[in-house]
Amino acid sequence: MNLLTGVERAGILRAGIELRVFDALADAPLTAAAAAAAIGSDARATEVLLEALAALALLEARVPDEPGGRTRYALTDTSRRFLVTGASRYIGGLAKVYTCDYVLDSVKDLAGAVRHGRTLLEDDAEKPGHPYWREFAEGITATSRATSRHVCALLEEWAGPRPTLDVLDVACGNGIQSLTLARRFPRARVHALDWPNVLEVTRRTAEEFGVADRVAYLPGDMFEVAPGGPYDLVLVSHVLHFFDVPTSVRLLSRLAATLRPGGRLLVNDFLVVSRDPLADPASRVFSAQMLAISKGGHTYSLEELRATLTASGLAFESLHSLPGMPVHTVLARAAADGSGR
Ligand SMILES: C[S@@+](CC[C@H](N)C(=O)[O-])C[C@H]1O[C@@H](n2cnc3c(N)ncnc32)[C@H](O)[C@@H]1O
The missing domain is CATH 3.40.50.150 (Vaccinia Virus protein VP39)
Structure with a gap:
């Protein structure tokens, strides 16, 4: 299944980079609603994306103990090192090249x-x-x-x-x-x-x-x-x-x-x-x-x-x-x- 969902996985990462999700979380963990406000996107859809990024271990989902409390999303060590714009080991550009339309069209x-x-x-x-x-x-x-x-x-x-x-x-x-x-x-x-x-x-x-x-x-x-x-x-x-x-x-x-x-x-x-x-x-x-x-x-x-x-x-x-x-x-x-x- 990991192989069969490779395109979706690459797409999830590409969306996170394009929307600058990792930059938005660089200072502090945010709820999906706060992250959506920071990146100017739809709140429900942003929650879907943040959950998917967390499922790929690119974000950490901090689920509150109280029922109904809002999950906050934080950077992981990997995303802080490689996916925040300006980080010395930033590879967001590389990820974009690998998932650009031209490459996706070709495969x-x-x-x-x-x-x-x-x-x-x-x-x-x-x-x-x-x-x-x-x-x-x-x-x-x-x-x-x-x-x-x-x-x-x-x-x-x-x-x-x-x-x-x-x-x-x-x-x-x-x-x-x-x-x-x-x-x-x-x-x-x-x-x-x-x-x-x-x-x-x-x-x-x-x-x-x-x-x-x-x-x-x-x-x-x-x-x-x-x-x-x-x-x-x-x-x-x-x-x-x-x-x-x-x-x-x-x-x-x-x-x-x-x-x-x-x-x-x-x-x-x-x-x-x-x-x-x-x-x-x-x-x-x-x-x-x-x-x-x-x-x-x-x-x-x-x-x-x-x-x-x-x-x-x-x-x-x-x-x-x-x-x-x-x-x-x-x-x-x-x-x-x-x-x-
Ligand atoms: C994979 S990149 C490598 C770039 C660089 N040498 C590096 O190692 O990062 C291939 C490069 O070849 C250039 N290129 C492809 N065909 C070319 C051609 N016929 N004449 C000149 N440059 C060409 C592209 O514009 C691109 O910059």
Whole structure:
């Protein structure tokens, strides 16, 4: 039954976030009537929602001892940490991305996607400047920050002594990963590539991080825009899963040619690292989502990614897991790079 009511559960969480229920309860527990007044909604319906959120352990229902007394609803530790706007670990934006209309529409006909081998959405996210990506860039910031800390720590030893640190962030989204590197390493210069509507979000991040004077923008299609270079580091984060292997090889081959001697290409992505689906369920569920929203995407296996890198003129160097997340980082270098660094 938990599986069969998954859509309702996601909808309950989405409604709580959209109506800012968690913000309304941040200062003190409230009755349903008081919460309805605070968020400007219908009192009876608000009680239904609060009871449902409590049933999902996202709120605590404080039921009074006296019969007929009114229940008051309070935040739980989890909702206070993750669902109150402005909390350092806020993931309300991420929850919205996962339950947005585009994703829900796509999974309605997952069976059709399985029959045809690709998304059946006419308005799919490969359309230039699709609005989904801007929402994605804005919604995913908490996760991006966590990934960025990991990427910075991973590259510290390699980047520290390099005389230059020119970074190409391909399909950069909010840009938090490369811009965190720019904040950490004052000599880093970032080239941020994405659709123009998404780069508006990247620009805001660059200003917030105080690194705007070291960022150049490459608006447009990553398969067509001249990537420039040479670069010390090329970031390809959460991009390849959207494409089939030949398309990824086309992209990576162009990028491999932009690397300086000793340069690295970094891939962040969901990866299938175990043949046992039960040992690694997130990568399989994500793969089904990619099948539903893309023309050729899926979660790559590690072997498939290695073969894709090789076919693109890159040499696999190392695999790193991201603590607490079902995502991996792979470092590669140009296969022809004989610099030994
Ligand atoms: C899943 S997001 C990843 C964003 C970012 N790299 C990250 O790790 O958060 C995929 C990004 O690819 C961009 N994108 C998709 N197709 C593109 C294309 N053909 N040219 C340029 N950007 C594209 C989207 O706009 C979106 O920002």
